[in-house]
Amino acid sequence: MTITPTYQQPTERGYYGQFGGAFIPEMLYPNVEELRQQYLSIMAEPAFQQEYQQLLRDYVGRPTPLFEAKRLSAKYNTRVFLKREDLCHTGAHKVNNTVGQILLARRLGKTRIIAETGAGQHGVATATVCALMGMECIVYMGEVDMERQKPNVYRMRLLGAEVRPASSGSKTLKDATNEAIRDWISNPVDTHYIIGSVVGPHPYPDLVARLQAVISEEMRKQLLEKTGSELPQYVVACVGGGSNAAGAFYHFLEDPEVKLVAVEAAGHGVHSGHSAATSVLGKPGIIHGARTLLMQDEDGQITEPYSLSAGLDYPGIGPLHAFLADAGRAQFISVTDDDALKAVVECSRLEGIIPALETAHALAVLDRIGAGPDDVVVINLSGRGDKDLETYIQQDLM
Amino acid sequence: MNRIQNAFQQDKKLLNIYFTAGYPQLESTVPILRALADAGADVIEIGVPFSDPLADGPVIQASSSVALQNGMNMRVLFGQLKDVREQVPNTPILLMGYLNPVMQFGVENFCREAAAAGVDGVILPDLPLDDYVAEYQDIFRRHNLRPVFLITPQTAPERIRRIDELTESFLYLVSGPGTTGGANTQAEGVQEAYFQRISDMNLRNPRLVGFGISDKQSFDAACQHAEGAIIGSALIKALEGTDDAPAAAAAFVSSIIK
Incomplete structure (x- = not known):
């Protein structure tokens, strides 16, 4: 073949x-x-x-809803949809x-x-x-x-x-x-x-990627129903290794009019020395059997990434994402711990949805992607925040 | 004939010792190398430390971390090995490490520096066979470096044949499932059957058995089915906490071959 x-x-x-x-x-x-x-x-x-x-x-509970987040939409003056992977059995994609x-x-x-x-x-x-x-x-x-x-x-x-x-x-x-x-x-x-x-x-x-592709497969059908078009202007997802982003991007990869936004964890700031923003800090190298963008020192030793979120502090990204970054097919943005935590509060207060800390990184870029009032922005709400409550309590979000 | 092939001309079972460059001290590399050779090690593998050594167990992992903290890297290592052939003229020396540090140093640079230092062979466990043939073989050959590939109990016969074809040094027979330094947990007879199966293939390269060989008894047992055996983790353990690492290394070799 x-x-x-x-x-x-x-x-x-x-x-x-x-x-x-x-x-x-x-x-x-x-x-x-x-x-x-x-x-x-x-x-x-x-x-x-x-x-x-x-x-x-019957077990996972698919299809997961595509929810139009009207209060977030009003705040950012664009049309925001949340793909509710947080409603999957076990609480994430x-x-x-x-x-x-x-x-x-x-x-x-x-x-x-x-x-x-x-x-x-x-x-x-x-x-x-x-x-x-x-x-x-x-x-x-x-x-x-x-x-x-x-x-x-x-x-x-x-x-x-x-x-x-x-x-x-x-x-x-x-x-x-x-x-x-x-x-x-x-x-x-x-x-x-x-x-x-x-x-x-x-x-x-x-x-x-194929097993997660069900996310974007459903998105296309749901968008057609809710907006009259299968294609949104933006799809946004957080990236550690990149599985939820791969699933959210998959069926839009060959539609160049759909802007794909991958959000990495900047930790304390991209150049603070405490970050997991691989697309910025990494160069080609080998980790866990794949050649990809990798955070490493000049001797090729893998460096320790940092993010407050335990799901994003990976020193590499999937090879698909390294290629999307290299080819310019996806835009990579990084979000600090602090901005992610603000997004946790915002999504909780405006939409009644407490997101996982990883997911909150994706929610934090709504004012940074340039989406206009008529644009449709789909954010992959990859997981719910129950597992992060202790972190949220320690960070004193209220 | 290269130094590796020369070593196999001897009428004896070969002891191949692995140690980590820059462990226990940054400057330990050459004194340990010389002590091992003087004490009678027949082949020596110098481990190039890597932050994430996937094929290695806890002992070599820990020694790699210490070596990196000591400041070991490719440039320092090649600096240390510059005049090594004045001290250790005949013993085959191999570098064993992982692909990423080699890639970052540059494969061509790595091979040139290794050849200049008098290194004979290279073991990179995470370098795939197909990639070696497509991208590395010409460079290795140009610098007269011999690759050594691993064979495991699960390696298919046709793949073993292919590895044998690509090799002009020795085959590294991994003794059983597991990372370096683990004990042999296979049922009785399983390992012997595997060694016998390989032996019956009449391969053109000699074989050294590695992984889980730790003392005279396990060395002698492994040698019954091969031309020799490889010891790494047990040597590293013998260096832990000693004031005189070269002496400890020499004593360890003596405990195996005397």
């Missing part, structure tokens, strides 16, 4: 432009190669699609991917599931589908993140998963991913690794 690469579709070896590939030790090669050879055909099976669609509808990957894992004959998690949302979504399917589940989470996201640690354990602390490096998402990869090296036969974002070696970035 010859593949014509597009924004949506990487090459056969997993490249989006110069980004992607599979830079993995030999120990992982058989697993990743098996996945590469099978993911497209398994996902195309009618039986797989039927089971996946049914779970998305992450479950779209885990439902698909657990079905894939079963068809590959795997019995043991591992995952990494930053904010804990992917860990919870993985623990959830493992409970549903009766599969063993081990989630790696940075020690720092376990402290920041205690409720999610408890939820995973309640769901029957084992949460293992990652105590190397910055003790956050990068290190949790390292530990999950080491686990996979040690358990190459019975284990499937459910990566939570559009990162890692090919085929993961494409696999996860």
